[in-house]
Amino acid sequence: MKEAQLDEIDRKILRELCHDARISNQKLAERVNLSPTPCWNRVRALENAGIITEYVAILDQKALGMPDTVIIEVTLERHDDEIFQRFGAALAELPEVMEAYLLTGEYDYLIKVAVAGTEGYERFLRQKLYKLPGIRNSRSTFALRCLKRVHSVVP
Structure with a gap:
């Protein structure tokens, strides 16, 4: 359909x-x-027909102790299939990562993560993100407030 x-x-x-x-x-x-x-x-x-792909429960990240959302732009060292595959697979394993997109343009990835404040974010960077293969640099932005959130396109 x-x-x-x-x-x-x-x-x-x-x-x-x-x-x-x-x-x-x-x-x-x-x-x-x-x-x-x-x-x-x-x-x-x-x-x-594959129009409905799954049913999910949406969890409250604040209630789970990770009230802050950080958007991270990541550039990789190289642009070859192996590094993209390794980085993408490792990124998918991190529970703090809520969304991740491979991009065109200045940055290679846009990543949305849930953390507990600046200390939680520093731990995430040092203990997890920066240990992933192939990162050249990153830039981060803390979200102040979510203005709109939908989990699917609504027809």
Whole structure:
């Protein structure tokens, strides 16, 4: 099922699931004006088509003791497949890393990490990030406040 093949009911289903992935099929069907069986069939079709890829729990990083978000730009020493693969694999193993992107432009990676203040960030840098293979330099910015956070594109 390609994006162009989604009808308005599919879009309503996706919007509702983005808002509350734990909604019961009965309640979802009510909200999108379907009976439960066709609603369930549409959700399964969206899953089978790869439009719905997973359901997740979003955790409160402050409640977990890591209230601060830092955005880090990283430049690697070299630009070859081996260093990108090694760095990317090692980065994916760090639990503080919430998102990481391979970029074009001045920096090679943009990394979003959760930490507990400047001391937690220093520990992350010294004990984890700077021990990864191939880093030439980095630049960091502490986020003051999150103005918008979504976990998926909403149709």
